[in-house]
Every structure is written in structure tokens, then in C-alpha cells.
Amino acid sequence: MDLNYSADETAFRDEVRGWLEANIPTDIRDKVVNYHGLSKEDYGRWHRVLADKGWSVPHWPVEWGGTGWDITRRYIYDEQFGLAGAPMLPPFGPSMCASVLLKFGTPQQKERFLPRIRTGQDFWVQGYSEPGAGSDLAALKTRAVRSSTSSGDVYRVTGQKIWTTLGHYGDWIFCLVRTDSSVEKRQEGISFLLIDMKSPGITVRPLILMDGGHEVNEVFFDDVAVPVENLVFEENKGWTVAKYLLGHERMGSGSVGASRRELAALKDLATRELKNGQPLINDARFRDKLTRVEIELDALELTSMRFLDKMRRTGQPPGADVSMLKIRGTEVQQAITELMMQAVGPMAAPFQAVDGGQIDHVTSRLAPRYFNYRKASIYAGSNEIQRNIIAKMTLGL
Amino acid sequence: MNFELSDEQQQLADAVRKILAGSYGFEQRQAVLRSASGFSDSTWATLADMGLMALALPEADGGFGGGAVDLMAPMEACGEALLVEPLLDHIVAGRLLARTGSVPQRAALLPGLIDGTRHLAFASLEPGQRYALAPVATTAQQSSGVWVLDGSKSVVVGAAQAHTLIVSARTPEGTSLFVVDAKAPGVQLNPSRTADGLRAADVQFKAVRLGADALLGTAGAALPAIEEAVDFATALLCADAIGAMQYALDATLDYTKTRKQFGSPIASFQVLQHRMVEMLITLEQARSMAIRAAAQVDAGGDPRERSRVVSGAKIKIADAAQLISQEAVQLHGGMGMTEELKVSHTFRRLTMAAQRFGDADHHLERYAALS
16 A cells, blocks of 8 residues: 555656746736636647647657656646646547547548647537537437538538537537438437538537636537548447547546645635634634535545556556546535635625726636536536446446 | 555455454344343454454564554454444554553553453543543542542443553643553443444543552653554544445445335436435545545654544544435435344444544544644
């Protein structure tokens, strides 16, 4: 029994930490720790810094630009991003689309897309959910009909995607579409398509969330022509691709590093805030809530390491263990945002300066941050869906 | 990083589990509970034979030089079996002796403790003092070469069987520890059965005369050793509770998979599935904290950090024990309420575990003070 990283792993951790501290552009880090969204340019700039270092796609095979790190190093790398306030690259290209291409893509598709994903030339987004297909993804209706044109065969895509995170930055979108509506089993008749977002017929409409931020979108497809060479794997076998992707969730899904940094920020805040002239952090009622969150996070970090250790020993993918980390990780994130907002009491109310007024830039972000993080238990497979997965896979129910 | 038990640790855990499964099943345990002593001599002898009483003692004292991490898996097995023999209390008394006793004191008492023939208990808690470890109501005064012990102790688990009590008492110098013969004149026991079936006693000391050699270590200097021993005990209790919680979850899964209502196993209902998932996640989180507490106690080092980590674990285990035991009974329905099912006994065990050595509030306060 040894709860600590090996000397090599500790050295690696220090290397990543030191490099991140020295190389995150200050303005980008400031945005992250002050809860401001990043522009497409910010993501692109950071992506290039990582790519130049050779760290933009650590989990890829070495021949495509991966680092060859084992799962422990990949976990450490992710955690250090969170701790340092370095933004994770959006997963849609480097993690999701790339995993699919590496497993199912043709040599031409790999050649065409992977290098550009590695360097960040293309910003990828995900087209899965639809208004009528959320947790029940197989209910999707966006239609793709194969037809011939003078310049070759195309799929004509018509329908709507929703909750497209950073869709307004997207150069490319990977979509699950229905290529056969006649099948009895809904999971059959779905295909995985890569779509250039500059194609005529695509409209992106913002969905403004309750924090006032523009993060997600609706994407409408009106008879969009997609060349057939952009089909990944076989026609009507897209569900196989989607399931493969679900089995490759990251072990870092508990976001322990980021929550550590947020918890430290919460403690700072609660030390500065006064209640009856005393630091709020010494108030027993507040303190107990904070301690319970800290303990849950400590436990989550150890549970993540236990699962990592099990994975390393058995060579098996993490399966439903990742669901556990996702549930507790998002609960901890949400609890911290809630306590942050409560810590500043009435000062959480001012939200936007108007008519030339001035407001505190830190406290004014705490309520929107709390609002925004309600998403965490909904996205990436709602926590209820995660419980279904654990019930089935781990408990055998 | 390695969370796996060593081969030796795994073999010992398997052996303890196997023996308890064979000789300490539900009905056998019920018979122990109903017996006059509430104690199984044969189980006690077996646990001693397996080396559990010696495991965490120094090799110089005839022990195996192990620690809390080595005892973790055996304690889980004891928790799963709802062992009522005061193994934990015996081990903790041994730790106090080993860490504070002189060579002659250790030589006189530890061999019997190790082979199980001499039963020891640690008399610490006092009426009206909740979880405080510094004695108030028990005092010892020195006069012409002897100590005179007066006062009272509460809920001394294992006192009824004990030949020897390790007693904390206030002396003019501060907190001190004494070895007291349980049959000495002036020692009076008021025995009881705890809510989870252990035998305990309130103990009165009325002008109990002790030789100079009854004092363990230096007078007034015992509190750090007591705090260390209780942190160690708390880490073991956490492991015990993990075993009981694992049983509660497994039993609930088994029950809901077989119990049919509305024509289906009730485990097919999503509302119950999600509650069992919550039990599982809570258990895994609690297990992580129990492992860390044991590792921290073994690492030694800064006592404040040790106590903070143990408090963190105890808060998590207390919360988890409550949630998992309550959900286990609820999901068993009426059957979960009856004495006929082990789950109700597990409920009692976990309820007491949540409070023993400090409830969540006690440890929240201590954690904050140490952070």
C-alpha cells in the first residue's frame, strides 16, 4: 500500500507544473481564474503553445504526435491543468473526434484531419443532442439522404442539433445522423458524419444560459451537402462509433485539480470576508459546509487514484468507475460554486455594471458562476444517466 | 502509488474472513449474544492464533511490527461479521502499553495480551465529558510510594472480560496512565450491553491503591500517547465500518434482486437503483478516506496532521455509515426492521460506529481547529 506517486511520477508532475506556470499566457489564465469565457483566438493561441511543446494530444499514438505517457501521467497532466488554471483544450477535436478517427477512420481521413486537430488548425464541435434526443440519443432525427451530384456522391443533411458547446467557434462538426428511418431498432440506421461548418445551409443560433454567457448553440442543417468520403466507419453503423467513444471517457472526469484550485480560492475568500468582525471561515456553520466539501474532494482524489491503480493493474478500461468520478466531481464543483456565492453574501447580487457604474469584478462573477455550473450535473451524460450506467455495469441491476 | 494489499495482507484478510464465515455466522453470533458472557472464548482464541493481537506491536515485544494498514482488511472482515468480541479495544490497550510502558511492564503484560489469555481494556471516557480524552472525573494521588485512584469511567468496552484495565487519570502533573487490575479492591463494574451487542461497563474506582509500578511512562505526559492511540483506534473503527457498510450494500442488492412486487424484482425500479448507486459511491468515497487514515497513522510524523486526517476520515465514515445503514433498512422494507435479519444488526453497528470516538460534529470541530 502506497498512496503516493513514484519519484518519477512526482518529477513528471513538477515538470508539467513548472512548464504550465511558465507558458500559460497570463491573459488566458486570468480569464480562467476569474470565470470569464475564452475566445476562439484564446483557444487557438493556447493550442499552438501546447502543440509546439508536443503536448496538445498526449493520449494519441506516438506516430500521430502523442506523447506515449501511461494513464497515470495523463491523469497527472490533466490535474495539473486544473491546478494551474490552464484551460483544457475543448475535447471535441483532440479527444473525441480524434479517438473515433484513430479507431475507425480511413487512412485518408486520418491524414486529412488528425494533423490539423493536433495543431489546432480546425476547431471541432460535437453534433449529438437534438431537441427530442437528449439522454435518449438514439431518438435522433437529423436526416442524411445519399444522392448523386456532378461532383460526386453526397449526403443531404437536414435537421437540428442542440447544446452544441462552442458551436459558434466551430470549423467542423461531427454529427450522428439518421441514414435509415425504416429500421425497427433505432440504434441501427445511424451514421457518423464529419461536416464542414462553412457548408451552405448551416445556421448557428446562440442559446444564452442563465449566467448571461454564450457557450452553447443550436445548429440547423437545411439540405447541407456532405461529401460521402466524410462518412466515418460504415453507413448505419454510427452507433458503434458513438458507443466506442462513450467507453473512452477520461479518468480525470472528477476534475480534482480544478476543484482544488477553486477550494483554495474559496478559503481565501472566506478568510477575507467578515461576519460580525471575524473571518467567515471561522464561523462554525460556514466552516462545517466547507469542511465537508473538502473531505469529499480529498476522498474523490483518492478514489480517482484507486481506480487509476486498478486500471493500471488490470489493463481494463475504467467503465462505470468514470461515472462515479463524474457524479461526485460535478457535485463537488457545484458545492464550491454555491459556497463561493454564499461567502460574499449580499455582494453576490450586483451582476452587470450599467450606465457607467462600477462593480466588483470578483464578487459579480460568483452568482453567474454558480448559475453556470448547474450545467455540470446535466452535461456529458446527466448524473442520472451516470447512475443508470453504474446500476447496470457495476451493480448488475 | 499502489492501493493493492500485499500478498501477506491479502492472505491474512482472506483467512480471517474465511474463519469468521465458518464459525461466526449469523446464528452463531446470535448464540454468542444470548450467552451469559456475551463473548466467544473460542473466537477470541482463534483471533489470537491468527496473530491479530500481535500484528501492530513492535517485534521487540513479540509483535509483528505492523500497523493500521495491516489491520485494515482483517478489521473489515470483523465489521462484516459484526464481531462483538472487543478485539479493537484489546489492540488499542496493547498499543498504549507498548508505547508508554517500561520494559518490565511490557514484559509482564504483553505476552498475555498477544496470546489472548490476558484481556485488556482501555478506560478513557468519563460521565458528562462526551469524547474528551483528558480525564477530569478520575484522579490519582501519590502518597508514600503508592497511587490512590478515585473516580469513574464510562462505556469501557471489554471491561467485563478484562483482567487488566489501562486507566487514564488526572494527576497533579496532568494526564497519566495506570495499569489497574480489574479485580483490585475498590474497582467496581456496572456492566451493560451496547446497542450493537458489545459488552461494556461503567467503572468506579474507590480509593484503589496502586503500586508505583502501575504508572505508565511519566506522570502528566500521557495525553499525546492517548491521542495517538485513539486516532489509531479510530482508523481501525473506520475499517470495521467499511466492512459493515459493504455487507449492508451487498445484502441490499441481494434482497432487492430477489424480492418481487408488482410482478418484478424491486431492483428493477429505477428509484431504488439510484439509491443503491448512491450507497455504492458513498461507500467507495468512505473507503478511500479509511485507507488514508490508516496510512497516515502508520506514517507517524506531525500529530496535528495525523489527527486532522483521521478526523476527515471519521466525518466521512460517520456520514456514510448513517446513509448506508438507513438506506439498507429502508430498501429491505419491514424485514429490515426485524432482529431476524442481519441487516438490522448491521444498522446498529453502523449507528454506533458513527458516534464512537467522536461523531461527525466532534470531528468537524477538531478538523477545523487543526486546519
